[in-house]
Structures are given as structure tokens and as C-alpha cells.
Amino acid sequence: MSECLKLHISQVFKDDVAKNGFNHVSVAKIMKQSGIRRQTFYENFKDKFDLLDYTIKSMMENDIESNIGYLDWEGIIFLVFYGIELNKKFYKSVYESQTEVDVVGEISSHIAVLLKQIIEEEGADFDQQAKDFVETFCLGLTYTMIDNLFRPHPLEYDVIASKVDNALHFTLNL
Template sequence: MTGSLITKKKIAKVFKKLVSDSGFEKVTIAKIMQESNMRRQTFYDYFQDKYELADWIFQQEAIEKIEDNLAYEGWQVIVENLFVYFEENQLFYRKILLFEGQNSFQEYYTQHLEVLISQVLVIKDQSSGEMKKSDRLFLEEFYANAFVSLTTKWIIEGCKVDAHRFSEQMKFAFLIGFEEK
């Protein structure tokens, strides 16, 4: 691991703790760097602001579970791993989701889910070969937005259903939607 990645991860770890404890809006760059025992300028060597840091954390931790595994894991396993990740980090994501401001988490999450859903639809279409591109794009957007909406609700409500069960429910909804008519 390079020094810059180690530094980014240290900053991210402190940021996640502060957000979980205080909420996104109360966390400042000064607090992050004071808790990290680093100079304030070091933050700006890696991130423009806390929004970019929050996006980097999502990219590094959650998106890794989607895009890095697409080539060798089935989509069902990826979905389950993603919900386990969210459950383990629910306090952080709850605070991020409750913050209504620029660079929304939902927007980033939706974009990355469309990639996963596209893969599922491509596999489905290989068997039938009948799906129009416009229909596939509509389904990618529809399912990604439904997925994000339900995930957001699940996290904000405290992950009352465990990640494995919630994952099963989401996979069931996808499978029902993809059944042949």
C-alpha cells in the first residue's frame, strides 16, 4: 500500500468516526485533521472537501463490492455483500443519508448500481435476445432507483431486517421483475 493510500485511509477512518458520532454537517476539515494528528494542508493534498472524501470512501469500500466482483461473482452474491457492508457501516451511512446537501450519496449509489443492473440485464438478454436498448436503459434506471430508495429507507430505519434477509428480499424483487411474461 502506498503512503498516499495509507494517509487517505487514515483520514477516511477518522472522518467515518466523526460523522457517526456528530453527523455530517458538524464535521469540519479542522476536526478531521486534528483527530488524525496531521496538518490541515495534508487533507487538501488528497481531497477537495468532505464531500469528495465521502465519495472516496463510498468508491473505495462499497463500489469495490460491486464493480471489482462483477467479473467473477454472480450478482446475487454482490448484492448480499453490499448489504452486509451497509449493515456494518449503517451509522455512518445513516448520518450521510440524513444530510440533505450537495453531492448526494443516493446519486453516486444509483450510478454504480446501474452498472450492476446492466450486467444482469445483458446476461438475461443473451438468453432471449429480444430487449431493445431503450427498454434496457429504462430498466437499469428503474431498478437502480428502486434499489437506492429501499436501501436508503432500510439504513435510515436502522437496518431492522438483517442484511442477509434484506438481500434475499431485494434479490427476490429483481427475479420477479426479470421473469418472462
């Protein structure tokens, strides 16, 4: 299957989850809405959890890894928070409806790629202390994003992104 078709299926899945909730999405419904055969789906995804994992990875890679070298890290942070905000119904549903895919861990691992890049660009060694910082900071950051989705009055994405930028500038003396 081409990457474009996989992304199409992922988009259909993401839209359906946002509209109806993760628990109300089935592989049969995704196949029908995507216009694909059962065999095509199962040649590329084991089940809807595998599709969920692919969807989150592709969204994060699109926001983070594909922009490293093109945008400054502050811009990428804003882009990540904007993407979470745009897809808040999707993220809320998959976070609270299932445990098979580690949503926080997946998002955090992609943010870690960016932080590692920042640390190396600043000329610091990516030693064990740096690895511990990145792991802890990224998990905290991701939980902050998720927590904000469930607040009665969530902060705007740019407010949280600014706080993250400030925290990184302070911590890394940038």
C-alpha cells in the same frame, strides 16, 4: 497522496461521522485524527463534501465493482446490503444532514454497474428499455435501503437482499 492514505483519511472520516454525526465533523478534526497536515488534505480533497463523495464511491467500488468476476451477483447484492447495515450510522447521518452529495444517486450508480453486467451476461441488449429499467430499479432499491435505515424496526440486510434477488430473478426471468 497514495490511495492507501486517502483510504485511511476516508476511514477516519467515516468513523467520526458514525460516532458524532456529519455536522460535527470538521476538516481540522479529520486532519488531527488522521495525522496529516492541512496541505496534504487540501491537495487531495476540496472539503469534507469532496471527502464524503470519495468515501461513498470507494465503499461502493469495494463492495460492487471489485467483486464483479469474483462473486455471483446475488453474493454482491448481499455484500452491498451488509455494507450498508455495517455503516448504518454513517449513511443515516450523511443522508439526513447534507444535500451537497447525492448519497442515493452515488449508491444507485454503482448498483447500476452490477445490473448492467447481469443483463449483458444474460445475453440481453442493453438498449434504452434496459437502461430505463436499470435506472428506475437502482433508484428504487437504493431508496429502499435508505428507508430501512430509518425504520423503527428495520429489516435485516439478508431479508432485503433476498427480496432484491427475488425481484431480479422475476423481472429478468433468471
